Amino acid sequence: MLRAAFGFLVLAxxxxxxxxxxxxxxxxxxxxxxxxxxxxxxxxxxxxxxxxGKTPPV
Numbered sequence: 554m555l556r557a558a559f560g561f562l563v564l565a566x567x568x569x570x571x572x573x574x575x576x577x578x579x580x581x582x583x584x585x586x587x588x589x590x591x592x593x594x595x596x597x598x599x600x601x602x603x604x605x606g607k608t609p610p611v
Contacts, residue, residue, distance in 0.1 A: 554594075558587035 565580035 554587055554591045558584045558591065561587065 561580045561584035565577045565584065568574075568577040568580060
């Protein structure tokens with residue numbers, strides 16, 4: 554998921570360089586949503602591991 558977010562960020566940078574403002578803005582929004590979703594799922598995974606008594610992976 555993080556790889557997709559970075560991909561959309563790179564796409565936004567390239568589109569911004571070439572002057573495609575709409576595509577760049579959309580790509581940044583998608584990347585932002587994916588990063589937030591990743592962070593939420595990561596936090597849930599850490600809580601689930603803590604509740605099961607396992608140490609969280611580093």
